[in-house]
Amino acid sequence: MTQPRAAFAQVGSPYYAALAAVFTALVIISNVTATKGVAFGPIITDGGFIVFPLTYVIGDVLSEVYGFKAARRVIFLGFAMNALAALAFWVTVYLPAADFYTDQDHFENVVGAYTQLIVAGLAGFIVGQTINAWVVVRIKERTKERHLWARLIGSTFAGQLGDTVVFCSIAAGAIGITSFSDFAVYTALGWLYKTAVEVIMLPVTYRVIAFIKRREPTYAPSRT
Template identity: 30%
Template sequence: MNTEIKQFPKALWLLQVAYVSVILLANWFDIRIIEFGPIATDAGTLIFPFTFLLSDLITEVYGYKFARRAIWTGFVFNFIFVAYSQIVISFPSPAYALESNTKFDSLMGFNIRIIIASTISYLLSEPVNSYIMAKLKIKTKGKYMSFRFVFSTFIASFFDSFIFGTIAFYGIIPGIDLIKFNAAMWLIKVVVELIGLVFSIKLTKKLKKFECLDMYDHKTNFNIFKLDAAYSHDSNFYMKFK
C-alpha cells in the first residue's frame, strides 16, 4: 500500500505542546527535593520521564526529524523562561513586598542553576534517546517496540540523570549521597517508563493508524543541528510490514 505522507499531521502539534509543557514543569519543580522512604530525588524527576515517552512516540510515528524539532522547541521555551525570570528579578521591589520578593528572587536564582543543568543534560540525552529509537527501529524492522522504548530510555536517562544531578547539586549534596541521588533519579525514570509503557504503546499504534504514518529514518541526517523535517514517500512504511 503506497500511502502519501500528510503535510500537516493532525496530532503532532498536541504531542509537541505536551512535550514542551513537561519540560517546563520538570524544570520548575526540580528545585524541590522529595523522599520515597530511603530514596531522595527532585520532584521534577517524577514528570521528566514523560519527555522520553513523548519523544519515543514522536520518533516512532513521525520520525527522528520531528522529534529533533520538538527537542529544539523545548530548548527555545526553556531559554525564554530563563530570560524572563532574570528580567523579573532584576526589577526593584516595593518596600511592602521586599520580604516575599527576596525569597522569590533567591528561589529563582537557584532555579537558574537547575535549569542550566537541565538544559545541558537535556540537549545530550534527548537526541540520544531519539537516535537509539530510530536506529533500533530500522534494525528490527519495526518489531519489539516495547523493548525499543525501554532500552532507549534506559540509556538516555542514565546520561540525563548523572549529568543533571552532578551539575545541579554538586557542592550541595555531599559525595556518595550525590551518586545515590543520581542513581535514584535514573531508577525512577526507568520505572516511570515501564509504568507508562502499556499506555504509550497503545497510543503509538492508534496514532499510526490515525495518521497513516510509520516513518523510518533510512536516509536521515542525524545531525542534531539540522532542522529539516522533509521525508520522501518511501520513508513511510505504514502497512508495509503488516
C-alpha cells in the first residue's frame, strides 16, 4: 500500500495573500531596524531582533498549511521587495537634496549600512527560510497531522541556525563588530534569542495554523 501524502491547501485564498504581505513587510522592517547595533551590557545584537523572529512564525504557518513550494514563493517575494527597497533608497541618495535638507550624510550612512545588511539578510533569509520550510514539510510527510510541535521546533532550530550564521558573518562589519569574541556573542545570542522567541510563540502559531486550516476550503487533513 502506498503511503498517503501530506495535505496542503491551494494558494488562491485571501489568507495566503495576507500572510505573504505581512511576511514581506516584516522582512523589510527588520533590515531597516538592523542598521543600528544594540548593546545590553555585554550582550550585542541589532535592532532587527524586535520583529525578525516573527518572519519564521509566518514561515512555519505557510509551510504547514500551503507546502514548500508555496512558502518558497513568498520567500522569493520577500527577496524581491528587499532588493526593490534597496534600489529605491539608493536612487533617493543620488537625488538632489533640497536646500533645507541637512541630513544627507546621515541618510547615506544608513543606506550604506542597510545595503550591506540587505545582502546579509537576503543570504541568511534564503538559506534559513528554505531550510525552515523544507524541514516542516519533510517532517509533515512522515507525521501527517500529528506532532506539529516537532515540525515547528525542529524547523526553528535548523532554519534559525543557518540564517544566523550566514547573516552575522556578513552583517557584523556593517554595525561595527570587529573582534571575534563580539562576533561569537552576536551570532550565538541571535540564534538563541530567535529560537527562544519562536518556542515561546508556539501557542500562538498553533492557533493561527488551526484557524487557517479550518477556513481554507481546499485544505483536507491527511489521514494516518
